Amino acid sequence: MKKVILTPNPYRDKNFNTVRAAYEILKDSGVDVRICLPFEVDRTYDLPKDLRFSRLDRELPGAAAVVCFGGDGTILHMAKAATKQGVPILGVNIGTMGFMAELESTELDQLAQLAGDDYTLDERMMLDVTVHRDRDIIFHDICLNDCVITKGAVARIVHLSVKCDGTQAMECGGDGIIVATPTGSTAYSLSAGGPIVEPEAHSILVTPICAHDVASRTIVASDRRVITVTMTRNARRNAFLSVDGGKALRMNMGDVATVKKSGLTTKLIRLKDRSFYDVVNMKFKNY
Numbered sequence: 001m002k003k004v005i006l007t008p009n010p011y012r013d014k015n016f017n018t019v020r021a022a023y024e025i026l027k028d029s030g031v032d033v034r035i036c037l038p039f040e041v042d043r044t045y046d047l048p049k050d051l052r053f054s055r056l057d058r059e060l061p062g063a064a065a066v067v068c069f070g071g072d073g074t075i076l077h078m079a080k081a082a083t084k085q086g087v088p089i090l091g092v093n094i095g096t097m098g099f100m101a102e103l104e105s106t107e108l109d110q111l112a113q114l115a116g117d118d119y120t121l122d123e124r125m126m127l128d129v130t131v132h133r134d135r136d137i138i139f140h141d142i143c144l145n146d147c148v149i150t151k152g153a154v155a156r157i158v159h160l161s162v163k164c165d166g167t168q169a170m171e172c173g174g175d176g177i178i179v180a181t182p183t184g185s186t187a188y189s190l191s192a193g194g195p196i197v198e199p200e201a202h203s204i205l206v207t208p209i210c211a212h213d214v215a216s217r218t219i220v221a222s223d224r225r226v227i228t229v230t231m232t233r234n235a236r237r238n239a240f241l242s243v244d245g246g247k248a249l250r251m252n253m254g255d256v257a258t259v260k261k262s263g264l265t266t267k268l269i270r271l272k273d274r275s276f277y278d279v280v281n282m283k284f285k286n287y
Helices: 014-028 072-084 105-116 276-286
Strands: 003-008 032-035 065-070 089-093 120-133 136-143 146-150 158-164 167-174 176-180 203-209 219-222 227-231 239-243 249-251 256-270
Touching: 003 014, 014 032, 014 065, 014 105, 065 072, 065 105, 072 089, 072 136, 072 256, 089 105, 120 146, 120 239, 136 239, 146 158, 146 256, 158 176, 158 219, 167 176, 167 203, 167 219, 176 227, 203 256
Parallel strands: 003 032, 003 065, 065 089, 089 256
Antiparallel strands: 120 136, 120 256, 146 176, 146 239, 158 167, 158 227, 176 203, 203 219, 227 256, 239 249
16 A cells, blocks of 8 residues: 655644545545654644544655645655655745745645545755864755855855856855755745746755845856855854755855755655646746
């Protein structure tokens, strides 16, 4: 029997009403359904006693699909674990934009298509991010949307140098730099003035955040390039690096952040026959 994991964001899916409805639809379709939390919740949060929750790390191996209930943040959080196990993801939007979500919470009946493999897979490029301090690797992760290096919360600027395959590509002072995938082009990079890039494009975007140099613009590089980011000599304080909105790493002077295309790709399940531009038009119209 095909196993499908439901991962509800408890802060979005109030009383787990959406996941309950999805559970019944998939169960009636002959699917072995498991419910797992996508992340640890606050200890004060009371989970419903009538739902059985399984451990995600135990259920992912051998699963046919993961259905995420929440916003794009929930999908981003699940992308790493699911991708490493080769399990495709289907997003159900209970958030605001939900660019990566395939269904809205009013379209749950379409989940029955999972039982008969009546869907296609949309492969999304990921980034591999490493931070070196001297000869040591102090950070390594993958991301689906972006790697962000910022000045932190203090009202000052950070001076960053960006190299592409070892050649100087950009040096600017401002709030920071976003290195994004085409999937991430509709997220923070777009808010910082970057272009919308269709997911099928093979590129890496480097977008300055509030650059003081008016000539600084987004660089769209080939996915074969290796991007390195360092603080320049006049950067007197720390910078902070985070991937897909996760916990920030404090970068010191001399640290080198290396960003390149990952060997892994996130697989998103598509149930509808629509183009990326249909999604963009719909999301911006309804936002």
